[in-house]
Amino acid sequence: MKAPSVKLPIFTSDGQFVAHYSEKGLAKLNFPRVGTPRCGVRTSQRDVPSKVRRWHRATVAALKQVLAGRSPKKFPPLDLSGGTTFQRQVWNALRKIARGQTKSYGEIARAIGRPRAVRAVGGACGANPIPVLVPCHRVLAANGKLGGFSGGLDWKRKLLTREGVSL
């Protein structure tokens, strides 16, 4: 039995994101899809618990703030229970990177006390279930270059540019 999840759409000028909520909070955020925009996504919030609706309002507000290059004043509770201990350490470190700042995979690795797990940090970033709000896009390669981004390098570039980071 999996934790029941509620999927709600978020309409932005950058496309339709989909937020997944578990009992604990926001568990996953998907970038706009070209293929299957809605698959189990609620079109109405009628039968959605008020708790979740409240989280969703926070998610929508926070997402739009980041997309606009600003720092959200409020976040919904994040349910990162889906990751391993190592991944949660990485994601937690990512959340400390402020708007407009960047770090390298190596710096994250050192920050969590695993200076040699550099590539593993890359792996954890790629496994990040909540991109944008957990700013995996603020992690660059050590030489200042973009590095990779599973959601598409366009997004990484776009988000950083809007935050005022020059590449």
Add this chain to the structure above:
DNA sequence: GTCACCTTAGAAG
């Protein structure tokens, strides 16, 4: 077991 992945410091050519 093997491989591919959002990496990187260092050594060799």
Add this chain to the structure above:
DNA sequence: CTTCTAAGGTGAC
């Protein structure tokens, strides 16, 4: 400068 190597964690096959 370019190329090669070794080292971590994890999920897919």
